[in-house]
Amino acid sequence: MVGSKPIKLGSRSTAIEALRGVDLTGKVAVVTGGNSGLGSETIRALATAGADCVLCCRNKKAGQAVAAELQPTVKGKISVQRLDLADLSSIKAAGDALASLPSLDLLVLNAGVMAVRPKQHTKDGFELQFGTNHLGHFYLSSQLLPKMKKQGTPGRVVVLSSSAHGFGRIHIDDLNCERRWYGAWASYGNAKLANLLFVKELARRLQEEGSPVEAFALHPGICHTSIGEHMGGRATVFYCMYKPWLKSAAQGAATTIYAATAPELSGKSGAYLEDCHEAKPWRCARDADMARRLWDKSEELVQAALKKAGLA
Numbered sequence: 001m002v003g004s005k006p007i008k009l010g011s012r013s014t015a016i017e018a019l020r021g022v023d024l025t026g027k028v029a030v031v032t033g034g035n036s037g038l039g040s041e042t043i044r045a046l047a048t049a050g051a052d053c054v055l056c057c058r059n060k061k062a063g064q065a066v067a068a069e070l071q072p073t074v075k076g077k078i079s080v081q082r083l084d085l086a087d088l089s090s091i092k093a094a095g096d097a098l099a100s101l102p103s104l105d106l107l108v109l110n111a112g113v114m115a116v117r118p119k120q121h122t123k124d125g126f127e128l129q130f131g132t133n134h135l136g137h138f139y140l141s142s143q144l145l146p147k148m149k150k151q152g153t154p155g156r157v158v159v160l161s162s163s164a165h166g167f168g169r170i171h172i173d174d175l176n177c178e179r180r181w182y183g184a185w186a187s188y189g190n191a192k193l194a195n196l197l198f199v200k201e202l203a204r205r206l207q208e209e210g211s212p213v214e215a216f217a218l219h220p221g222i223c224h225t226s227i228g229e230h231m232g233g234r235a236t237v238f239y240c241m242y243k244p245w246l247k248s249a250a251q252g253a254a255t256t257i258y259a260a261t262a263p264e265l266s267g268k269s270g271a272y273l274e275d276c277h278e279a280k281p282w283r284c285a286r287d288a289d290m291a292r293r294l295w296d297k298s299e300e301l302v303q304a305a306l307k308k309a310g311l312a
């Protein structure tokens with residue numbers, strides 16, 4: 001990842017600007033939720049810099065349409081992998097398929113659902129927001145990290161969190177929201193806090209192992225993407241009314257590209273980023289002990305569900 005130029009990046013920078021001339025030829029990237037919003041702009045930028053990208057999405061046709069639109073304008077090759085993060089069998093199948101990639105340098109865990117109401121569940125019975133945004137990505141990364149680590153070359157895991165982690169809370173003995181009130185926004189905050197704690201513990205583990213793979217979490221800014229359009233009520237009105245002041249998807253993806261490519265982030269694994277800069281997460285996201293406990297519980301939940309589904 002060489003060739004960066006000293007361009008000052010900020011809240012209105014785009015994903016292409018955030019590349020700062022970086023050359024990703026020969027690199028391979030996997031991006032979840034690549035068919036829409038920030039995910040497709042992330043793929044556009046990574047593939048513009050020469051990376052071969054795997055666009056993961058739950059609707060393969062939608063992914064193929066986006067890949068066909070992007071491909072003529074970019075250098076890297078874009079392929080499509082079906083992945084439903086709300087279904088462990090689909091994640092297992094995707095993990096098996098992605099194992100045959102020649103290499104894997106960048107893993108961008110971008111997909112997400114926001115403020116789902118009423119309460120819904122994944123195929124394996126997890127509360128949908130926690131199950132998709134955190135557990136689905138947790139399981140996917142457990143399948144792909146061994147490949148990244150085995151390469152022995154620098155790689156990055158980039159996780160899309162949100163400033164909404166600030167009102168999140170980890171209910172360690174009821175992660176699946178079975179014995180407490182379900183709030184659509186509260187659950188989103190909890191899942192986004194889980195994303196951040198996942199990165200904290202992953203970075204710690206990678207450092208302990210002496211792996212050159214690094215992990216970063218980020219808030220992309222409030223962006224005009226389809227995530228805000230089908231929530232209904234005041235949230236939809238907010239996203240539509242304030243559209244001119246929100247970041248575009250290309251601007252929202254800038255921090256992802258910064259996290260994936262900035263040479264100055266080397267050695268800063270575990271950092272949280274906003275507007276293409278390091279930022280301080282809320283206190284709840286700095287709890288190393290909770291990060292460890294969440295990791296262990298997530299492993300327990302996923303393993304039990306895999307066993308139940310006959311997939312272990």
Ligand SMILES: NC(=O)c1ccc[n+]([C@@H]2O[C@H](COP(=O)([O-])OP(=O)(O)OC[C@H]3O[C@@H](n4cnc5c(N)ncnc54)[C@H](OP(=O)(O)O)[C@@H]3O)[C@@H](O)[C@H]2O)c1
Nearest residue numbers: 033036037038084085086110111112162222223225226227
């Ligand atoms: N936009 C914002 O203001 C904002 C702010 C803070 C954080 N974020 C975070 O940024 C990330 C990207 O969001 P976005 O704004 O680009 O929204 P988006 O356009 O709605 O994209 C979300 C992506 O996640 C995918 N997805 C949802 N459930 C999935 C599942 N079960 N399996 C696989 N993929 C699934 C969606 O697929 P479908 O197209 O099939 O639904 C879509 O590709 C999310 O993690 C979000 O929480 C966004």
